[in-house]
Amino acid sequence: MEELVMSRIEDKIAEQFENLSLGKKKVAHYIQSNLREAALQSAQRIAEKSDVSEATVHRLAQALSYSSFSEMQQDLRRIVIQDQRAVHNFIQSTNRQEHSWLEKHFTQEAENIRQTMMQVDRAQIHEAASLLLQADRVWVVGWRMGLSVTSFFSFVMKYMLGNCELIPQGGVAEYVSYIKPGDVVFACGYPRYCSRTLKLSRLAKEQQAKLIVLTDSGLSPFAKLADLVLLAECKSNGFLDSYTAPLAVVNAIINEISYLEKERVQGNLERMELMLNEFQDSFEWVHKLK
Numbered sequence: 001m002e003e004l005v006m007s008r009i010e011d012k013i014a015e016q017f018e019n020l021s022l023g024k025k026k027v028a029h030y031i032q033s034n035l036r037e038a039a040l041q042s043a044q045r046i047a048e049k050s051d052v053s054e055a056t057v058h059r060l061a062q063a064l065s066y067s068s069f070s071e072m073q074q075d076l077r078r079i080v081i082q083d084q085r086a087v088h089n090f091i092q093s094t095n096r097q098e099h100s101w102l103e104k105h106f107t108q109e110a111e112n113i114r115q116t117m118m119q120v121d122r123a124q125i126h127e128a129a130s131l132l133l134q135a136d137r138v139w140v141v142g143w144r145m146g147l148s149v150t151s152f153f154s155f156v157m158k159y160m161l162g163n164c165e166l167i168p169q170g171g172v173a174e175y176v177s178y179i180k181p182g183d184v185v186f187a188c189g190y191p192r193y194c195s196r197t198l199k200l201s202r203l204a205k206e207q208q209a210k211l212i213v214l215t216d217s218g219l220s221p222f223a224k225l226a227d228l229v230l231l232a233e234c235k236s237n238g239f240l241d242s243y244t245a246p247l248a249v250v251n252a253i254i255n256e257i258s259y260l261e262k263e264r265v266q267g268n269l270e271r272m273e274l275m276l277n278e279f280q281d282s283f284e285w286v287h288k289l290k
Helices: 002-019 022-033 035-040 043-050 054-063 069-081 086-095 101-119 122-134 144-161 169-176 195-206 244-260 262-279
Strands: 138-141 164-166 184-189 210-215 228-231
Touching: 002 022, 002 069, 022 035, 022 043, 022 054, 035 069, 043 054, 054 069, 101 244, 122 144, 122 184, 122 210, 122 228, 122 244, 138 144, 138 195, 144 164, 144 184, 144 244, 144 262, 169 195, 184 195, 195 210, 210 244, 244 262
Parallel strands: 138 164, 138 184, 184 210, 210 228
Antiparallel strands: none
């Protein structure tokens, strides 16, 4: 039943598109291409983005058999909260490979970075870095595709500060019991919004830890819990979301930490290098001439 609800507005647009006026087609195309953004925007903002009047947006809602723009937007928000379009996107992206697919791929990645740069400012990066530096312990959580962000971030944080732990998916209960006031939890929460990651985030808040969330939308269930929300785009021309922009955000946090606590980080890195040299095997290649 949920899948029918989620695909409803997309199906309606596909079914009615050829019968729509030019203005309504502009709005429908914008919404179909920018589902997450449209879910957060007013009718006036969607009209501006589509280069039509606000009345045209309301007329599109009626043409798609909604009682109002508000009802249409509720369907959009359901898509944002429960995004299960991976199979649909896979079919669409592999149905026909265009000659320019690689250029489009990199263009989309660059656009994700550009859009993320417009959403995340220096003050937010500074606040995230400050919270992490003040933490007694940093816990990083986020699995599945999110591991592309969290495994990298936790490794570098451990390397720089020494007090960071990536919580394994199979050991949530054991780890969450040690989260306490003074700690910071860094959660990566993207569609389909992993329920275990969300539950851990709620428990961390109950245990009075600070929660930093990296997610895709202000409507994300993670955003409602967080002390600090960082938004990064994850659009892709393929069937899976892209994590290039989220990685760029955590790289920015890492750089800000190194600026704020240069001596602390440098001391930790120097000690780490000593240990790496102590335990690292060395090999000598001896070439004997016969």
